[in-house]
Amino acid sequence: MPSQASHYAILGLESDCELLQVKKAYRERLLSTHPDKTRSGSGTSTGPLSIEEIKEAYRILSDPKTRSQYDALLAESCKKSGFNNTGEGLESFSLDKFDYDSGTSTFSMNCPRCHVTAGFELTEDMLDNHGAELPDGSYFVVVQCSACSLWLNVTFDIVDE
Numbered sequence: 318m319p320s321q322a323s324h325y326a327i328l329g330l331e332s333d334c335e336l337l338q339v340k341k342a343y344r345e346r347l348l349s350t351h352p353d354k355t356r357s358g359s360g361t362s363t364g365p366l367s368i369e370e371i372k373e374a375y376r377i378l379s380d381p382k383t384r385s386q387y388d389a390l391l392a393e394s395c396k397k398s399g400f401n402n403t404g405e406g407l408e409s410f411s412l413d414k415f416d417y418d419s420g421t422s423t424f425s426m427n428c429p430r431c432h433v434t435a436g437f438e439l440t441e442d443m444l445d446n447h448g449a450e451l452p453d454g455s456y457f458v459v460v461q462c463s464a465c466s467l468w469l470n471v472t473f474d475i476v477d478e
Contacts, residue, residue, distance in 0.1 A: 323391060325374075410471055423439070423440050433462065433464035437462060437463070444456070
């Protein structure tokens with residue numbers, strides 16, 4: 318089964334990386350998963366990544382045109398998921414104002430505009446994958462209510478455990 322990771326995550330890269338970094342990461346990732354270089358010898362896949370996924374990530378990210386198209390699709394996908402780190406939310410809220418459910422690792426808050434219950438829901442994975450760092454070292458995501466058009470700028474800190 319293919320992974321749901323972005324091509325950048327597959328190669329272990331940041332989205333602002335240079336072409337030389339893409340080439341180096343591709344080579345390292347291929348070598349680390351190649352059956353002749355691993356003890357498992359199980360074919361074309363070790364762990365969650367396959368050689369085909371690594372090759373596809375490199376094919377897309379090594380060509381400026383396909384990379385630009387991919388970046389646009391990735392940004393649109395984030396927006397459709399309710400994430401947009403390129404704009405200002407109408408109001409800012411600290412993640413501390415959200416209720417936390419430790420069973421599901423989910424933060425939720427009722428919408429201050431339409432009052433829908435849990436109109437804003439964030440998982441720890443969402444925060445890890447979509448949080449953008451602020452100059453003061455804290456992080457933020459901009460999210461939309463699930464029931465209305467309100468967008469919030471949610472700030473948070475990452476706590477090492």
